[in-house]
Amino acid sequence: MITIGQLARYAGVTIKAVRHYHKVGLLPEPERDHSGYRRYTARDAVGLVKIRTLAEAGVPLARVKELLAAGEEEFASSITEIDEALHRREEEVRQARERVARLRAGDALFVSTEAAAMLDLLRELGVSERGVRMEREVWVLMQAVAPDEAAVWLADKTESLADPEFQRIYLAYDEAFGFPAEDPRLPALARRAAVWLERRPAMPAADPEVSALAMAAAGASSPAWDRMAALSRTL
Numbered sequence: 001m002i003t004i005g006q007l008a009r010y011a012g013v014t015i016k017a018v019r020h021y022h023k024v025g026l027l028p029e030p031e032r033d034h035s036g037y038r039r040y041t042a043r044d045a046v047g048l049v050k051i052r053t054l055a056e057a058g059v060p061l062a063r064v065k066e067l068l069a070a071g072e073e074e075f076a077s078s079i080t081e082i083d084e085a086l087h088r089r090e091e092e093v094r095q096a097r098e099r100v101a102r103l104r105a106g107d108a109l110f111v112s113t114e115a116a117a118m119l120d121l122l123r124e125l126g127v128s129e130r131g132v133r134m135e136r137e138v139w140v141l142m143q144a145v146a147p148d149e150a151a152v153w154l155a156d157k158t159e160s161l162a163d164p165e166f167q168r169i170y171l172a173y174d175e176a177f178g179f180p181a182e183d184p185r186l187p188a189l190a191r192r193a194a195v196w197l198e199r200r201p202a203m204p205a206a207d208p209e210v211s212a213l214a215m216a217a218a219g220a221s222s223p224a225w226d227r228m229a230a231l232s233r234t235l
Contacts, residue, residue, distance in 0.1 A: 001039035001041065002039065002041070002042075003037060003039065004038055004040065006040075007040045007048060008048075010048075011048040012052060017052075025065065026051050026061065026064055026065055027044065027048055027051060028044070030044070051064055051068070054067060058082065059082055063078065063082065066078065067079075111140055111143055112143055112151075112154070114151075114155075115139045115154055117158075118139075118154065118157060118161065119132055121158075121161055122161075122170075125161070125167055125171065126171060127170065127171065128174055128175075130174075134220045137220075138215065138220065139154065141213065160200070163196075165196060166196060169189070169193050172189050173189065173193070173225070173228075176225070177222050177224060177225060178222065178224070179224040180223065180224065181223035181224055183224060186227055186228050187231055189228060190228040190235065191231075191235060194232055
């Protein structure tokens with residue numbers, strides 16, 4: 001007769017594992033002796049080794065009891081079935097790891113490489129994370145709904161960001177997002193942006209419905225920005 005510690009050591013498992021196998025009905029739990037301890041036999045050790053072997057091979061614990069009682073033919077059939085299930089699981093894990101690897105790509109997971117590069121440039125210029133997030137959400141939707149037009153607009157945006165004056169205007173707009181609508185700095189900033197836009201070649205007009213949807217999805221609206229938009233229409 002052996003103790004639970006000896007049993008666990010002989011079978012190469014933990015005492016916690018032995019107790020778990022008792023709980024799920026894989027290993028019969030012996031009666032306690034007169035000292036209050038459970039005493040196991042060599043047969044228990046053999047059974048525990050078999051349980052451990054099947055579990056380490058990837059057999060679900062819910063199937064272990066069935067396999068221990070199975071005949072040779074039934075055992076072989078069950079193992080084949082379990083092996084096929086493990087192969088499916090292996091493929092699921094591989095696909096999940098691919099998705100995790102893509103997540104490491106950050107912005108490139110949701111937008112084109114060109115858009116991701118533009119977002120990186122905004123960060124380098126000092127645009128707030130809120131501003132970068134808004135831009136990303138806009139391009140996620142625009143590139144999905146109108147990919148050809150979005151490519152043209154993105155090229156124009158990237159070219160504009162090479163202009164130091166546009167960079168300064170962009171940063172000023174980003175900072176002004178949280179200003180109150182009556183802030184006295186807003187009219188001058190709106191005029192500055194209008195003057196810069198007058199020097200730019202005309203761009204194809206974006207679908208107003210798509211643009212509005214993209215801006216709304218990005219949360220690209222604030223009292224200060226709304227006022228500057230209104231001021232721009234009067235300049």
